[in-house]
Amino acid sequence: DSGVTQTPKHLITATGQRVTLRCSPRSGDLSVYWYQQSLDQGLQFLIQYYNGEERAKGNILERFSAQQFPDLHSELNLSSLELGDSALYFCASSVELAGADTQYFGPGTRLTVL
Amino acid sequence: LAKTTQPISMDSYEGQEVNITCSHNNIATNDYITWYQQFPSQGPRFIIQGYKTKVTNEVASLFIPADRKSSTLSLPRVSLSDTAVYYCLVGGDTGRRALTFGSGTRLQVQP
Numbered sequence A: 001d002s003g004v005t006q007t008p009k010h011l012i013t014a015t016g017q018r019v020t021l022r023c024s025p026r027s028g029d030l031s032v033y034w035y036q037q038s039l040d041q042g043l044q045f046l047i048q049y050y051n052g053e054e055r056a057k058g059n060i061l062e063r064f065s066a067q068q069f070p071d072l073h074s075e076l077n078l079s080s081l082e083l084g085d086s087a088l089y090f091c092a093s094s095v096e097l098a099g100a101d102t103q104y105f106g107p108g109t110r111l112t113v114l
Numbered sequence B: 001l002a003k004t005t006q007p008i009s010m011d012s013y014e015g016q017e018v019n020i021t022c023s024h025n026n027i028a029t030n031d032y033i034t035w036y037q038q039f040p041s042q043g044p045r046f047i048i049q050g051y052k053t054k055v056t057n058e059v060a061s062l063f064i065p066a067d068r069k070s071s072t073l074s075l076p077r078v079s080l081s082d083t084a085v086y087y088c089l090v091g092g093d094t095g096r097r098a099l100t101f102g103s104g105t106r107l108q109v110q111p
Helices: none
Strands: A005-007 A010-013 A019-024 A031-037 A044-050 A053-057 A064-068 A074-078 A087-094 A109-113 B009-013 B018-023 B032-038 B045-050 B053-056 B061-064 B070-075 B084-091 B105-110
Touching: A005 A087, A010 A019, A019 A087, A019 A109, A031 A074, A044 A064, A044 A074, A074 A087, B009 B018, B018 B084, B018 B105, B032 B061, B032 B070, B045 B053, B045 B061, B045 B070, B070 B084
Parallel strands: A010 A109, B009 B105
Antiparallel strands: A005 A019, A019 A074, A031 A044, A031 A087, A044 A053, A064 A074, A087 A109, B018 B070, B032 B045, B032 B084, B053 B061, B061 B070, B084 B105
16 A cells, blocks of 8 residues: 555546546645556656645646645546547655655556546 | 666566566666566566666666667566566656656566
8 A cells, every 4th residue: 555545546427528636645745747548558747736836847738737735636527528538547745845856656546538 | 858668578487587678778867767567457666776886676677888878687587477568768857857767678488
């Protein structure tokens, strides 16, 4: 158990819909990262937040947005969903701002878009 | 961004030593090299991290040559439970740089 929690574990929805994925970082960690992993694909970095502020952006679509709240939990919002958005979405957290920090990953949310 | 290249797959047998090499030719001065292990449908798990020379912990060793353009993860005496995908990650300490995982190496350990 990494200490990072993600909800829900599974999510099944239809095209065009909007969903919200939630992540609670390890106690004391200020940085939260979101990744997308499609079937048999590598991890694609989406976005990073540090103490409530956006710090780095990867290949995140405009239909996707994220935020980190004062209690440090983070939400990833996916809208106008398409079949290709079906994937595992992982959240990770780390203590510091540095990219060299050890990231601890949650169990993931499996999103299926029908 | 430092792009990484790893072999797509490797096969080994139980008890053997496995070495997985990652190429990162344009690594920046402040970049660290980190390796993660991932089992199917699970989040990646940190294995080891280094900046230069050699780092060893209870599960693996990481060898980084002087030019830092590559790194080698060494797993001693692998077992069936080491069958997983191994990712090489190169990132700096600026915090504002996007993080990129390598393509990953799928290690299959056979009895």
